[in-house]
Amino acid sequence: MARSFELVLLALLVAVAIASPLALAYDPSPLQDFCVADTSSDAVFVNGHVCKDPSQVTAGDFAFAGLHVAGDTSNAFGSRVTLVDARAVPGLNSLGGVSMARLDLAPGGLNPPHTHPRAAEVLTVVEGEMRAGFLAADGTLFARVLSVGDAFVFPRGLVHFEFNCGDRPAVGIAGLSSQNPGLVRVADSLFGANPAVDDDVLAKAFRIDAATLQRIKAQFATKK
Incomplete structure (x- = not known):
């Protein structure tokens, strides 16, 4: 009887593993644009923000005033x-x-x-x-x-x-x-990038001539 129960339990575990593979191999969503692996340093960088000492937490850490403004x-x-x-x-x-x-x-x-x-x-x-x-x-x-x-x-x-x-x-x-x-922002990213995206790339992508491209890029130059 015990042996039969173990076989049934094993079969259930295998079925769950097959039915929900994402639960067994899940990568958390990133909280930043990139996180390049540093294999030569002991510095601590996390995907998000380092946690504050719980003893220093206050109610103000959970509040925001200003959405009415x-x-x-x-x-x-x-x-x-x-x-x-x-x-x-x-x-x-x-x-x-x-x-x-x-x-x-x-x-x-x-x-x-x-x-x-x-x-x-x-x-x-x-x-x-x-x-x-x-x-x-x-x-x-x-x-x-x-x-x-x-x-x-x-x-x-x-x-x-x-x-x-x-x-x-x-x-x-x-x-x-x-x-x-x-x-x-789509336009800012393409026309105001730093370093700039190659003019040839933008001109061909938007099917515009060089003069038109420069006029467009001039609108974003002061926003860097």
Whole structure:
């Protein structure tokens, strides 16, 4: 009888291992752009932030004040993002990956096409209206106009944007599935890179001539 029970238990364990291989070989999500292995040093670098001494933790480490304050949208894009991540709230560190943000858009304001390489995002409109959308890997655009109370999801790593299509300021609150979601603005990354991306590469990729390329790059030169 005992032998039969052991065989049944072994069979169950094998079945679980086959059915859920990801649980047996799982890599945690990265919290930074890269982490190059250093095999010659004893220095401590971690995927995220080093933990604070528990005896020094206070309630303030878990709090953030300011999401009620409107962001300054007096810039070229007419937008401002106030990010609440593990740098703003240290208590978020290692809690399974979560952060949030406030998005302010002036009338006609744009949060330019960008990606979050480490996070999916859900956006809820709390004031005004905005057109939000993302591009799938095959180039399909998924977009719609959002009003107060509407929510929209941006899948992890896909290019997305928000545009205030109304006549008054718009505000959104977003939740992101990483304590450090990362931000890659498409145009800034390509035309304002440092060191610069080769002109031949950009000209051919965007099918533009050298003079047009230089005019575009000049718009980003002062942002480095």
